[in-house]
Amino acid sequence: MVKTAFCIIDQQRYDMTDGMRLAELGPNLQAAIKKDYPQAHDNSFICSEHLVHYRLVKMDQMIANDYQQNDQINAQLSKILANHTYQVVDVNNELEHSLTFGQRVADGVARFGGSWAFIISFIAVMLVWMFINVVPLFTHHFDPYPFILLNLFLSMVAAIQAPLIMMRSKSGR
Numbered sequence: 001m002v003k004t005a006f007c008i009i010d011q012q013r014y015d016m017t018d019g020m021r022l023a024e025l026g027p028n029l030q031a032a033i034k035k036d037y038p039q040a041h042d043n044s045f046i047c048s049e050h051l052v053h054y055r056l057v058k059m060d061q062m063i064a065n066d067y068q069q070n071d072q073i074n075a076q077l078s079k080i081l082a083n084h085t086y087q088v089v090d091v092n093n094e095l096e097h098s099l100t101f102g103q104r105v106a107d108g109v110a111r112f113g114g115s116w117a118f119i120i121s122f123i124a125v126m127l128v129w130m131f132i133n134v135v136p137l138f139t140h141h142f143d144p145y146p147f148i149l150l151n152l153f154l155s156m157v158a159a160i161q162a163p164l165i166m167m168r169s170k171s172g173r
């Protein structure tokens with residue numbers, strides 16, 4: 001035997017599974033229904049169809065409230081803009097001035113170290129170094145093959161460059 005109940009709104013008989021008791025609803029929804037139907041109590045039943053109606057009304061109210069808040073914020077903003085009581089701050093400029101000497105050096109080195117100019121000049125230096133140490137034309141080979149001293153310099157450059165890149169104050173510049 002299926003339990004039935006009367007909807008508080010249209011007084012029609014419904015299956016109990018086809019709606020909810022007021023006690024099961026959220027407090028706002030309960031309040032809204034009780035406002036329209038003062039005789040409603042916790043055990044009153046409301047059918048799904050009317051429940052959807054109340055939920056939509058509630059949603060409309062929430063949206064309307066949001067719009068209202070939006071308008072208030074816009075009004076405040078317009079007032080402030082109209083009064084010119086604000087100060088325009090160039091955040092990038094402020095940051096630039098607040099950088100320490102070390103950070104600026106790190107920025108410069110990282111910028112140069114990541115450029116094509118650096119890569120090309122680096123390759124050129126290596127080739128000249130190897131050329132001088134291999135070609136018989138130069139009698140004094142200060143770093144003969146396999147260029148151990150050059151290898152040491154390359155390692156040192158890499159060791160210094162890594163922390164400099166990490167000290168950089170901003171990326172992508």
Ligand SMILES: [Zn+2]
Pocket residue numbers: 007008009010011046047048049050
């Ligand atoms: Zn109903």
